[in-house]
Amino acid sequence: MRNKISIIGAGHVGATAALWIMARNLADVVLLDVVEGVPQGKALDLRQALPIAHSGIRVTGTNDYAETANSDIVLITAGLPVKPGLSRDDLLRTNFKIISDVVAKVIAYSPESILIIVSNPLDAMTQAAYRLSGFNRERVLGASGVLDTARFCGFIAAELKVNVEDVRSTVLGAHGVAIVPLVRATTVAGVPLSRLLSAERIEALIQLTRRGGGEIVKHLRNASAAYAPSAAAVLMAEAILNDSKQILCCSAYLEGEYDVDGCCLGVPCRLGAAGLEKIVDLQLAAGESSALQLSAAAVRAQCGVIGV
Numbered sequence: 001m002r003n004k005i006s007i008i009g010a011g012h013v014g015a016t017a018a019l020w021i022m023a024r025n026l027a028d029v030v031l032l033d034v035v036e037g038v039p040q041g042k043a044l045d046l047r048q049a050l051p052i053a054h055s056g057i058r059v060t061g062t063n064d065y066a067e068t069a070n071s072d073i074v075l076i077t078a079g080l081p082v083k084p085g086l087s088r089d090d091l092l093r094t095n096f097k098i099i100s101d102v103v104a105k106v107i108a109y110s111p112e113s114i115l116i117i118v119s120n121p122l123d124a125m126t127q128a129a130y131r132l133s134g135f136n137r138e139r140v141l142g143a144s145g146v147l148d149t150a151r152f153c154g155f156i157a158a159e160l161k162v163n164v165e166d167v168r169s170t171v172l173g174a175h176g177v178a179i180v181p182l183v184r185a186t187t188v189a190g191v192p193l194s195r196l197l198s199a200e201r202i203e204a205l206i207q208l209t210r211r212g213g214g215e216i217v218k219h220l221r222n223a224s225a226a227y228a229p230s231a232a233a234v235l236m237a238e239a240i241l242n243d244s245k246q247i248l249c250c251s252a253y254l255e256g257e258y259d260v261d262g263c264c265l266g267v268p269c270r271l272g273a274a275g276l277e278k279i280v281d282l283q284l285a286a287g288e289s290s291a292l293q294l295s296a297a298a299v300r301a302q303c304g305v306i307g308v
């Protein structure tokens with residue numbers, strides 16, 4: 001039997017995730033949205049691309065959660081995107097309502113699934129999904145650090161004019177502005193970044209990474225990033241479905257790891273068939289550790305507002 005991924009929210013991120021899944025022949029896809037016609041139309045469009053993409057997956061568009069039954073993975077991308085004029089608090093409260101509605105319906109039909117949360121604010125929404133689902137923490141992950149790391153590596157590669165594949169890094173912490181890039185663990189073809197760039201240039205690239213999503217919103221005005229975020233979420237799904245044991249930075253519910261207890265935060269996670277198989281301990285330096293505590297405090301404040 002083929003694997004099944006349901007995507008809740010057939011907007012920019014959700015539909016593009018379906019496209020990545022199709023391109024990789026990863027799993028059958030059910031695209032679901034509250035708006036009638038949107039998931040059906042996008043699914044039809046994707047189905048017409050299958051022969052061209054040499055993909056044999058099944059794609060369904062629906063407004064009915066019954067179609068999502070027995071999904072292996074559910075990607076949750078429903079919710080408002082970051083937009084100019086929308087306050088962080090409004091985003092938090094509105095998306096919490098949406099996540100509450102979505103999670104209740106998802107778990108009723110797919111009680112054994114693994115949830116990958118994409119909706120923002122990412123770490124707070126992951127924590128909300130963790131609490132509301134009642135799933136163990138192994139089955140609720142947030143798509144955060146894969147994208148933040150990709151952005152940082154991309155800026156480094158552009159600055160040094162090297163192939164992005166040669167750049168390795170790890171970006172921990174809350175998704176968005178409270179990221180914690182581990183500079184000492186960042187290398188270019190094995191050479192530490194600190195030997196290749198000045199501290200000022202590295203800091204400038206970190207700031208670019210922090211603003212990576214915001215810059216895109218400035219250009220698009222009424223939409224936010226979709227290609228890279230959906231690629232990141234699909235990479236996580238792929239690691240789980242293929243039981244690849246790949247270590248990817250994801251938001252996970254911490255129970256004392258990294259001196260953070262009772263809070264979802266981006267950390268290196270070994271992903272496999274069970275979802276989160278292990279949180280990898282990187283033994284942070286003092287400065288990194290205090291930055292991560294600040295990042296956790298930002299997530300805790302958001303979780304406090306929505307009571308999760």
Ligand SMILES: NC(=O)c1ccc[n+]([C@@H]2O[C@H](COP(=O)([O-])OP(=O)(O)OC[C@H]3O[C@@H](n4cnc5c(N)ncnc54)[C@H](O)[C@@H]3O)[C@@H](O)[C@H]2O)c1
Nearest residue numbers: 009010011012013033034078079080081082118119120229
């Ligand atoms: N984690 C990340 O790295 C990352 C990156 C980009 C975007 N995001 C977030 O992903 C979310 C989606 O972004 P987008 O650009 O696709 O937005 P979008 O507006 O294009 O799509 C969101 C979709 O969710 C649907 N929706 C709303 N309420 C719903 C509900 N109750 N049930 C089912 N569907 C519902 C809407 O109808 C819409 O089609 C946003 O919260 C955004 O901030 C996260």
